[in-house]
Amino acid sequence: DVVMTQYPLSLPVSLGQPASVSCRSSESLVFTDGNTYLSWFHQRPGQSPRRLIYKVSNRDSGVPDRFSGSGSGTDFTLTISSVEAEDVGVYYCMQGTHWPPYTFGQGTKLEIK
């Protein structure tokens, strides 16, 4: 199974400041079709997860443009350009290239300093 490793696991950030979460996979996530199936999810306290990004850098509908995804191969990053209060919660990366199983990172908890 592909192991997804996120860091940091805890991310205190001041409002208005940028934030980044990193995710590394145990093998390349490039599929035979040339696409890379790496997604990012956000889970606010007490809520279901919501996907933010799919295929590394594509924002889902309604996701603010302060969220961006980047990376290739085995190393990926979710960046928030200017953190807002509603961005608190846990962020997960997930690979959908080598399934089954789909595998998630451990999660990164973002809190406001």
Added chain:
Amino acid sequence: QVQLVESGGGVIQPGKSLRLSCVVSGFIFKNYAMHWVRQAPGKGLEWVAVISYDGNNQFYADSVRGRFTISRDDSKNTLSLQMSSLRPQDTAVYHCVKDDYDISGRNTPGNSWGQGTLVTVSS
């Protein structure tokens, strides 16, 4: 709008069985694969199972294979998860998730999740 509503959770003794359901609306259910993803209390996300749009293919996480069965009833817009030989480590909130092959070009859990139903396995 897309809605997914899970039910069937509760407290169950180890070794017993339980059936979860997820009723969906707001999209053409028969056209989509569907997933179950679970989250143990205070822990991260774990993918559990997927069923193809036509019901002909199912895949499972190693941790549940042979004990859980995913199925669908397109006439009732309902996804199910039959869980047997339950263990304390199966305690989790179980979410049904709409696949989004039409967006991402590959079967993958998408951006429509139910609120989840809590299963607690305890004696």
